Each structure stands twice: as C-alpha cells, then as structure tokens.
Amino acid sequence: MKLITVSGPPSSGKTSVLANVIRVLHGEGRQVGVVKFDCLATDDDERYAALDVPVRVGLSGNLCPDHYFVSNIDDCVRWGVGEGFDLLISESAGLCNRCSPHIRGVLAICVIDNLMGINTPKKVGPMLKMADIVVITKGDIVSQAEREVFAFKVRQANSKARILHVNGITGQGAYELTTLLNDAADVPTLEGGALRFTLPAALCSYCLGETRIGDDFQEGNIRKIKV
Amino acid sequence: MNDSSTTAPPWWQRPLTELLTAYPLLKMQLADFGIEPPPDGSVTLAAYMAQLPSDHFEHVGIGPEQLLHHIDRLLHPPVRHSPLKVECLTVIGGRNKTGEPENCELTLHPGSITSIVGPTGSGKSRLLADIEWMAQGDTPTGRRILINGAAPDPELRFALEHKLVAQLSQNMNFVMDLAAGDFIRMHAESRQIDSETIVDDIILQANRLAGESFSATTPVTALSGGQSRALMIADTAFLSASPVVLIDEVENAGIDRKKALQLLVRQEKIVLMATHDPILALMAEQRLIIRNGGIASILATSQEERDHLAELEAIDARVQQLRNQLRRGERVIPVQ
Numbered sequence: 001m002k003l004i005t006v007s008g009p010p011s012s013g014k015t016s017v018l019a020n021v022i023r024v025l026h027g028e029g030r031q032v033g034v035v036k037f038d039c040l041a042t043d044d045d046e047r048y049a050a051l052d053v054p055v056r057v058g059l060s061g062n063l064c065p066d067h068y069f070v071s072n073i074d075d076c077v078r079w080g081v082g083e084g085f086d087l088l089i090s091e092s093a094g095l096c097n098r099c100s101p102h103i104r105g106v107l108a109i110c111v112i113d114n115l116m117g118i119n120t121p122k123k124v125g126p127m128l129k130m131a132d133i134v135v136i137t138k139g140d141i142v143s144q145a146e147r148e149v150f151a152f153k154v155r156q157a158n159s160k161a162r163i164l165h166v167n168g169i170t171g172q173g174a175y176e177l178t179t180l181l182n183d184a185a186d187v188p189t190l191e192g193g194a195l196r197f198t199l200p201a202a203l204c205s206y207c208l209g210e211t212r213i214g215d216d217f218q219e220g221n222i223r224k225i226k227v
Numbered sequence: 228m229n230d231s232s233t234t235a236p237p238w239w240q241r242p243l244t245e246l247l248t249a250y251p252l253l254k255m256q257l258a259d260f261g262i263e264p265p266p267d268g269s270v271t272l273a274a275y276m277a278q279l280p281s282d283h284f285e286h287v288g289i290g291p292e293q294l295l296h297h298i299d300r301l302l303h304p305p306v307r308h309s310p311l312k313v314e315c316l317t318v319i320g321g322r323n324k325t326g327e328p329e330n331c332e333l334t335l336h337p338g339s340i341t342s343i344v345g346p347t348g349s350g351k352s353r354l355l356a357d358i359e360w361m362a363q364g365d366t367p368t369g370r371r372i373l374i375n376g377a378a379p380d381p382e383l384r385f386a387l388e389h390k391l392v393a394q395l396s397q398n399m400n401f402v403m404d405l406a407a408g409d410f411i412r413m414h415a416e417s418r419q420i421d422s423e424t425i426v427d428d429i430i431l432q433a434n435r436l437a438g439e440s441f442s443a444t445t446p447v448t449a450l451s452g453g454q455s456r457a458l459m460i461a462d463t464a465f466l467s468a469s470p471v472v473l474i475d476e477v478e479n480a481g482i483d484r485k486k487a488l489q490l491l492v493r494q495e496k497i498v499l500m501a502t503h504d505p506i507l508a509l510m511a512e513q514r515l516i517i518r519n520g521g522i523a524s525i526l527a528t529s530q531e532e533r534d535h536l537a538e539l540e541a542i543d544a545r546v547q548q549l550r551n552q553l554r555r556g557e558r559v560i561p562v563q
Contacts, residue, residue, distance in 0.1 A: 098288055115402055118413075122259040125288030129297070142402050143459045144393045144467055145414040151387050152417035156256060159300035162385045172352050175367065176360050176384075197288060 001080050002087045002184040005073075007101045007127050008111030009120075010093045013137035015044045016168030017111055017177070018089060022051050024178040025087065033085040035076040037069050037092035044091070054083060065092065066099045066199045073103070074190040081188065087181065100126035100197040107184035108196070110161075113138040114150050121150070121157040126197040128154070133180055134161045137168050236299050243275060244268030250302050260287045260294055311389050313337065313470040314375045316497060318358065321369030323521025324350070329370075331522050333515070337470065337495040340488060342508040344501075345517030351501050353520060355473055359392040360384060368520065388418075393467040395459055396475035401447040407458060408443030414466050425465060432490055433461040436482045438554065453482045460487045464494040474500045485510065485540075506543055509536040 008014050018034070025032050034048050034055045041059070048055040056079060060068035069092050080088035092101050094110075102108035110131035112120065115138050121128060128134060134154050139147050147165070154163055162180065166173035204220035238246060243264055247253055254264060261283065265275055276291055284291050315336050320329030335341060343351050353368060361372045361379050371378070383389050403410060411426045426443060434440040436457035441450060450458060460482070463472055472491055488510055491498050502508055509532050516523045552559050 098286075100288065118403065129289055130293075139394075140396065141398050141400060143399050143455075144395060144463045144469075145410065145459070146401065146403060148387075148390075148467065149414055149417045155387055156252075156259060156301065159297045159304075163387060164385075170352055172356050175356070179365065197290070198285060201285070 001077075001085050001187060002107075002181070003077060003080070003187040003190075004087070004089055004107040004109060004181060004184050005101055005103060006089055006091045006109045006111060007094050007099070007131075008135075009097070009113075009116065009124070010095065012111045012113045012116070013135075013166075013168040014091050014093070014111045015047055017135055017137060017166050017174065018091060019047060019051060020166070020168065020171035020174030021178050021181070022048075022053055022089075023171070024175050025181075026051075030086040031084060033080050033083055033088045035073075035079075035088065035090045037065065037072075037090065039065055039093070039095065054085075064200065064202055065095055066101060067202065069101055070195060070199065074193075077187060077190050087184070094124070094127040096200060097123055097127070098125045098200045100130070100195060100199050102126065102130050102196045103190065104194050104196055105185055106187060106190075106193075107132055107181065109133045109135060111135045111137060112154065114142045114147060118146075118149055118153050121153040124157070129158050130196045131158060131161050133177070134158060134163045135166050135173075135177060136163065137166055139165045140167050140169070236295075236303075238299075238302070239273045239295060240271050242269045243272055246272060253298070253302065256298055256301055260289060311374065311379075311383065311470075313391075313497070316358070316391075316471065317373040317376065318354075318522075319371040319373065320522060321362075321364070321366075321371070323368075323519045323523075325519060327521065329368075329521045331525060333522070333525060335471075335497045335499075337497055338492045340492060340498040340500065340511040342500045342502055342511035342514040343517060344503060344508065344514055345523075349517045350520035351517050354515075354517065354522070355392060355394075355499070358471060359390070361391065388468055390469050392471045392473055393463050393469035394473045394475065395456075395463060399459065401450070401455060404446060404448055406444050407441060407447050407450070410447050411443075411462060411466070414462060418466060418468060420466065429458070429461045429465050432464070433457040436460060436487050436490070438482070438551075457482045457487070460490065464490045464496065470495075470497055472496045472498050474498065474502070476502060506536065506539050509533065509539070 006014055006018060022032050032053055034053050035058065036042055036044050036048070036055060037058045037060065039060050042057055045055045045057045056076060058068065058072055073090060076090060077088065094101065108131045110128045112124065112128060112134065114136060136151060136154065151163055164173055164177055166177055201221055204222050205217055210217050247264060247268070257264065262279070289297070315334050318333040320331040322328050343354070345351055357366050357368055357370045358372055360366060361374070361384055362368070362370050363378055364371050405413065407430060408426045411429050415425050430443055433454070437454045439451065439454065441454050447458065484507060488498060500507060500511060508514055509528055511528060513525055513527045515525055549559055
C-alpha cells in the first residue's frame with residue numbers, strides 16, 4: 001500500500017483538492033482510504049463518504065495535534081493494509097505552523113492557498129519546507145502577478161519541492177497532481193520509521209492541565225519573551 | 228554542524244560581506260530563517276551559523292545542513308535548459324469525452340489571437356490544462372503539446388519560471404494591500420527584473436486601457452473593476468514570464484478591450500480568449516469550437532465576418548459614448 005501525508009493550514013483546500021484527486025484515482029480503478037486528523041470537530045468524513053471513500057477520523061481534542069498524529073499514524077497504516085487499499089491518504093491541518101507532519105520515505109504534500117498573503121510561506125515550518133510537493137490553491141481568484149509572486153515565495157521557502165497549482169473547485173491540476181502520486185513509496189508499516197523533523201516541543205505545567213497564570217505555576221519547558 | 232562541512236559547497240566558507248554582494252537575495256533568504264547578518268561581515272556563514280544558539284534551528288524548523296542545501300539550491304538553481312523561447316506552440320489533437328478522435332493539429336504563434344467558444348463544461352479548461360501541463364498523450368484527452376516543433380523537457384512542467392500559461396479572468400482580484408507601484412515592483416523583483424522603468428511603463432499602459440486613470444501611489448485594492456483589469460493586463464503583458472495568456476470573459480470590464488488585446492499582441496503573447504462576445508471573437512484570427520471535451524472544429528475568421536466587425540465596433544463605440552455621458556454626469560442622449 002502506498003501512503004501519502006497531506007497537510008496544510010486550515011481551510012487551505014486540502015479536502016477539495018483530495019476529492020478531485022480521489023475521483024481521478026477511482027476512475028483508474030484504485031482503492032483509496034483516507035484518515036482525517038482534526039482537532040475538535042470535522043465534517044470532512046461526510047465529504048469523503050459521499051465519494052465512497054472509507055474514512056477514519058481522529059480528533060486530537062486537548063492534545064497537541066501533531067503529537068496525536070504521530071502516535072496514531074502507524075495504527076492507521078495497519079488499518080489501511082488490512083483493508084487492502086492501494087493508497088492511504090492522511091490529511092491533517094497544520095495549526096501552529098511549526099508542525100512537522102512529514103515522514104521519511106513517505107510522499108509528503110503541503111497544500112497552501114494564494115489568499116494567505118505572500119509572507120505566509122516563510123512563516124510555515126517543516127510542513128511546507130520539507131514537503132515533496134507543494135500544492136497552491138485558490139489561484140482562480142487572485143491576479144496573475146500575485147500567483148507568480150506567491151509561487152516565488154514558496155520556492156524561496158522550499159527549493160526542492162515540485163510546486164503545482166490546483167483548483168479545488170474545478171479540479172484543474174488535480175489530474176496532474178495524481179500522476180505524481182505514483183512516485184509514493186509502498187509502506188507496509190511505519191514501525192521503526194522516523195519523522196523528517198522534530199515536532200513542536202511540549203511538556204510544561206500547562207500541558208498537564210494547569211490553568212493559573214504566574215511564575216509560580218510555570219514549570220517544565222518554559223521560554224520567555226525578552227520584554 | 229561539524230560533519231556538514233564535508234558536504235558543504237565552497238561558498239559556505241566565504242566571508243558574509245562577499246556573499247551578500249554576490250547574491251543579493253541571500254539577505255532575505257537568511258532572514259526568512261531568523262538569521263540576521265552580523266555587523267562584522269568578515270565572518271564566514273559557516274562560522275556564523277555555528278555560533279547561533281543550539282536551539283535556533285529547532286525553533287525555525289530546519290536543520291543547519293538542510294538550510295545550507297536549501298540556500299545552495301536557491302543560489303545555484305540546476306541549469307537544466309536554456310531560457311525557453313517559444314516560437315510556436317502546437318496542439319496535436321487527441322480524443323473527446325466519448326473517445327472520438329479530434330483529428331486536428333493547431334499551431335499557435337506569438338502575437339496571434341485565438342478565441343475559444345463552447346458552453347460551460349465543454350472542455351475549455353481541459354484544453355488550457357493540457358497546454359499548461361505540456362501534455363504528452365498522458366492526460367484524459369490524449370493530446371500532445373509541442374514547443375517549437377518538439378516535445379519539451381518533462382521537467383519544464385515544474386519549472387516556475389517556465390510556466391506556459393498566464394490567466395486573466397473576471398473573478399480575479401488583488402488581495403495584497405499595496406500601492407500599484409510597489410505591487411509592480413514586487414512582481415518585478417520576484418522575476419529578478421530591474422524595476423526602474425517597468426513600473427512607469429506598466430502604469431502608463433494600464434491607464435491607456437482604463438477609462439479613469441490612477442497613479443503608482445493608488446492602492447491596488449482601491450482600484451475600480453476596470454482599472455484592476457487594466458493593471459492586470461498591462462502587468463501580465465510586461466512582467467509575466469508565460470508566453471501564453473488565457474483571457475476568460477473580459478466583456479464587462481470597463482476597459483478598452485481592443486487596446487488590451489493589441490498590448491498583449493505587441494508583447495508577443497500567444498493570446499487565447501474564452502469569450503462569446505462577438506467583437507472579441509472576431510478580433511481573433513481563428514476560433515476553436517469546443518464540444519464534448521474535444522476541439523470539434525477550427526474556424527478561421529472569414530472576410531464576411533470581418534466586414535461585420537466594423538459594424539459591431541460602431542455599435543460598441545456608441546454604447547461606450549453613452550457610458551461616458553453617464554460617467555461625466557451628463558444627460559444620456561441616444562442620438563445617431
């Protein structure tokens with residue numbers, strides 16, 4: 001089974017892009033499964049179900065979504081292998097921009113949109129900078145100049161990735177993206193695998209449920225602004 | 228850090244001052260990763276990065292060696308091919324949605340205008356996507372695209388500086404909050420084009436297209452619909468790297484459409500125009516009739532049609548005159 005990780009800021013168009021990709025894959029007779037990682041709630045499982053895609057949802061709740069992702073992805077791979085999928089897609093939103101959801105040897109896609117502003121690419125961490133493919137969406141509603149400048153900024157943030165424009169509404173570019181998924185490696189298991197970069201660190205008193213404010217209550221991994 | 232020196236490219240050991248002069252973009256590239264050049268420029272980038280706090284790279288989310296290689300790729304992009312000069316672009320027909328062959332070969336030259344007609348969903352977007360992807364029989368239509376008579380290097384598909392198609396449509400807006408001059412300058416910088424005269428040139432040309440003029444200090448978000456469209460067209464004509472320009476439905480834009488097309492043609496663009504406006508369609512040398520996902524036929528604009536064009540333009544000029552009467556606050560006088 002091939003595995004790909006798809007991540008990107010909230011509302012960047014991940015699900016819309018993937019819906020178009022899945023239509024192409026289904027047209028080629030391939031079995032696809034999706035794992036959707038989200039925080040509090042998601043309706044995207046219904047969008048996938050409407051496409052006849054088996055889907056599992058993971059809600060991280062009060063845990064760091066990235067840490068939740070990495071402690072569950074291997075189980076998801078086991079599920080996908082058991083179901084006999086040709087391809088398993090993991091979709092997760094990058095929320096703090098320092099998230100690092102990509103795995104060594106697993107095809108990594110980052111979805112980012114033209115409306116986020118040209119300074120966004122440099123502000124997004126490993127999710128964008130270590131992706132193999134960067135998909136830029138919402139190009140149909142901004143000027144050609146902004147599309148070109150935005151793509152340039154993405155290139156400045158990730159000099160290695162293939163950069164594609166996909167229109168999540170019309171599906172333009174989705175076919176082309178799908179052809180690149182053939183490069184994804186077969187992943188029988190993630191046991192013993194490794195992330196491409198460290199996750200955001202945690203473990204301070206607030207991770208453990210502290211709500212009170214003040215020096216007396218701050219313990220563990222704490223860093224201060226120079227004010 | 229230490230073991231990376233074995234794989235590091237030679238420029239890493241050059242003094243920073245020298246590097247920053249040799250590579251004007253380096254300052255921005257380092258700043259993007261939270262690295263400000265030190266006051267003492269004689270230090271090498273290697274030495275400077277080595278003395279950054281050990282958790283700096285954890286915070287910015289990239290390892291020092293990864294950063295080094297990233298910057299190296301930006302400073303020395305792989306030379307795969309010389310700049311692509313498109314002398315002609317050929318579309319070799321494939322098949323429509325029901326598998327019937329298109330039986331056509333269409334060659335487009337810089338400075339030509341081709342209109343595309345067909346209802347929504349007929350396959351106009353797919354044709355454009357085939358051109359943009361430089362399809363080689365590997366898309367649902369089976370079409371092939373030749374550049375200068377030959378199949379292009381497949382890697383060109385991903386080379387941003389060689390994107391074949393620029394698009395202009397009614398739905399497009401400026402989303403950046405910048406003055407028009409700064410906006411153009413930023414676009415020029417991203418293309419690494421010297422921006423001194425280009426800003427004035429583009430604003431001048433845009434003002435020739437728009438009914439009401441604007442200046443370099445006007446914020447792009449404050450432009451009227453017509454001014455925005457005029458700026459987008461002038462900017463695309465002068466600054467877009469793409470040799471093909473697709474215009475999607477410009478009819479109600481409030482700009483001089485004829486001049487807009489002439490501007491693109493003068494800049495040697497291959498203009499494709501999806502339109503059902505008779506004046507625009509007849510300005511084209513030919514039109515593609517798209518039906519059921521395929522090119523159903525190609526019609527050259529006939530002399531008889533061109534004769535109608537003069538008549539249509541007279542009607543259009545009359546409507547434009549009425550529009551100007553309204554704009555000037557005058558009475559609308561529909562006399563002949």
